[in-house]
Amino acid sequence: xxxxxxxxxxxxxxxxxxxxxxxxxxxxxxxxxxxxxxxxxxxxxxxxxxxxxxxxxxxxxxxxxxxx
Numbered sequence: 001x002x003x004x005x006x007x008x009x010x011x012x013x014x015x016x017x018x019x020x021x022x023x024x025x026x027x028x029x030x031x032x033x034x035x036x037x038x039x040x041x042x043x044x045x046x047x048x049x050x051x052x053x054x055x056x057x058x059x060x061x062x063x064x065x066x067x068x
Contacts, residue, residue, distance in 0.1 A: 013050070014033060017046055022038060
């Protein structure tokens with residue numbers, strides 16, 4: 001079964017892992033990222049970081065739209 005394409009780029013997920021201090025566990029090879037060495041807790045932290053990033057972007061967009 002083919003793997004589903006992610007809605008979020010691996011670069012963004014890697015950046016969040018770097019901010020959280022465990023990017024060294026993610027193996028990179030060119031455009032390929034291997035998350036096999038991160039724990040389920042760390043994967044959850046990446047998801048939480050993605051949600052927070054999206055919430056901030058939506059709040060910023062709403063502020064810009066109200067300022068028009």
